[in-house]
Amino acid sequence: MMCVVLRAKLASVCETMNLPEVTVVDYGVGNLLSVRRGLERCGASVVVTSDPDKIYSARKVVLPGVGAFSNGMAELQRTGLDTIVQSLAARGVPLLGICLGMQLLLDESEEFGKTAGLGLVPGRVVPVPALSTGGFPQKVPHIGWSPLALPVKRQSWESSLLQGIKAGEAVYFVHSFMADPFEPKDRLAECFYGGVPVLAALERGNVMGCQFHPEKSGEVGLKILSRFLTI
């Protein structure tokens, strides 16, 4: 009951703020329905498209994606969307990468040999360690709910994508590779897998990303999507 009221309130707040629409980039990688439904639940008007012109002129963009880095990058290049996403980032358009969509924001990935990424966040994408800090083998892919933690050099999530989220709130991960941004300031959140810090979210100006799936992370995930809509 509580949550129905809460959702109705949230939706009405969103409406009165007259939120701009969100454009979800469709480059043939992954399930876009859940991302669309999640954003819609947060009150957004959602356009899912592969049309380069529409994406170029979008005011808020989500880059989703699951699967292999090289395949995702190849699809972006084949459709010419790579340079369009780079231009969005350069023009200050809020950009949110999710899962593979976040990994593609970095310089390069080690998945299946080296593949260049979009280069919007300095750093690379490396395998999730198959050994815990205690030296024990651990399951990869990392699948499941993990609590979000503040990286060592960050004081709070105030005014970031994660504003309103409390450290310890859990979100849903499915991944075998993880982003490793070079600049500590870009590391927005981490989670721990077998004691190893794993990048959970990044933020570099208008370029943001979640390794976890906000659209599959229950009410915490929806709160993050709602926050993105206000940025």
Add this chain to the structure above:
Amino acid sequence: MRSVRLIARLDIKGPNLIKGIHLEGLRVIGSPGEHALRYYEQGVDELIYMDCVASLYGRNHLAEIVQAAAKDIFVPMTVGGGIRSIDDASEVLRAGADKVAINTAAVANPELITQISRRFGSQCMVLSIEAKQIEHERWEVYVDNGRERTGIDVVDWVRRGVAMGAGEVLLTSVDREGTRKGFDIALLAAVSSEVAVPVIASGGMGKPENLVTAVRAGGVDAVAMADLLHYKRATIGDVRRVAREAGIGVRDYEFA
């Protein structure tokens, strides 16, 4: 600390949520949508939808049910029952599912495991196993919702299925299913010690305490619950509390 996943399993027949005993004698419980939403609001970690007659009668309603669920439910959903091909898998994934669970078709054509895992990733390919005990510490694989025997040894099959690309195992004890007698711990332990991928215990959860043994002695990563939740004998919150009191990690969840 590793977090054990609490999963609600919804067995579906036509448009209805149903429940049986030993996967038989199916009784209608109600609307899958209402139950799924209740579990979501209780903080369930995942949902599993199983069409329990699909492999017998061909087409299923799961795509529609999942598509409707995806409007209100924002946790991972696994869908199984009657998925025979890449196209079938693709259809339920497009409808909002995150993973597919395959039993009968994987036994008939093990290559399907590899095909699905290559196409959608191994995290997407859940090997569903229906196991029936045949002698001490030995179980046989059943198909068609616990109706048909295959002569295949469960431990051999799980090893092979994982080698072929299954990223997770949904292990249902036909003997315990719907009986509320607790999980078949020997079965869980035999399988979870054999593979490196997550194992979901299913069949027999009669009270929240059963989870503790499944995790401690059975070594599983997740538990699927049906009867316990459908008949409102416990909530996800009750199960979470019992797990926590026993020192088992579960997702921190406080509903706003």
